[in-house]
Amino acid sequence: MQKIAVSIAICLVGAPCFAGSARYECVRASEPIDVDGKMDEAAWQKAEPIADFIVWWTADWPAKTKTVARLCYDDDYIYGVFDCKDPDLYAKYDKRDGYLWESDAVEFFFQPDAQCTTYYEFEIAPNGAILDARFPRVGAPGGIDTWAKWNCDIEVAVHVAGTL
Template identity: 35%
Template sequence: MSARVFAIGAAGIVLIALAGCQTCPSKGAVAPEPYACRLAAGPIAIDGKLDEAAWAKADAITEWHIFQPEGAECLFPSKVRLLWDKEFLYVAFEYEDIDIWSYSNEADSELWRGDVAELFIKPSRENPIYYEFVMAPNGTLYDGWYPSRGAGGYYRFKDWASNAKVATQVNGTDGDPSDDDQGYVVEVAFPMALFPDWAQPTPGMEWTFGAFRYDYSKAYDDPLLMMTIPEAAGHGYHSYEGYLPLRFEK
């Protein structure tokens, strides 16, 4: 991921900064500021089905911003929800997608060459540590821990393992463009133990995060890059200065 974004070069970064972002039409709730990450009201089975009572009480982010290409329209709604308890940070992505394509089933490969749901999370604005998680529709995971933005990114840290539990549900046919798909769901539990002791959440604590999406599709001339944060200047997805605050609630 780092190499891909950094490879844009100075000229590309300036163009992206000047272009700004298009806002996708939102349906229903938009993210509160900061996002209220509620305590899971009961057990969550990581099975790709969001039928637990806990998910019904999680706020949904439905407002997305298009990073690339400039001027693109968001045709297919995207939704992300987060919950927590002492053991896990839970994330649910629901992405409508007419043409689902997982690039690889090899863990820690460059999954963003195909459709993915992504979460970047940074427990502190002061401490440079942050994390990247990339999930393909077929359930393959890339997880990376970065001690800082300049420390080496994907190629240095891809072998780090979060021990996250990932399950997906594909409503359609992954990889077959000849039919129309409906979309996919990614349900993930990230063990709190992977985060430092100082970052262990308590009610009222704030982290920062961004959710992202790559949509490769027969519906678009270019793959669509979308994110929940409004600014992409500088380092793109790694521009953590623009991550949204997330507040852990009781």
């Protein structure tokens, strides 16, 4: 069984985080986070795990492979980490803003202000490829190619225990 850990530093200070329709409280990191694709820092153990993922287009089918995500923050960044168990890792794209959802990828969606419709999407493939997009609202015309022109200062590290 392959294992992939992805850690991400995202420049969205103080943004509330949501997992599905439930609210998720990010914990403050008490020590610096090393964006290295591993969960060595104490903050990761203190962060509430996000689990029980579903197959997105079904709304209720549980995912076949185990994934746990955690979020934390400091004065400068929000950090996210996914620990994914996957027996067959596959990355089709290696360029920024490729259609990463067409193969294995993890995704974060942030809506920094519940009163605003703008939201951000971040996808990371097991080979470290990134898609980052800023949408003015759900269903905004123009599609991913329009909204992925926005790029943020994001740092990504992937640790794969196995082969890709």
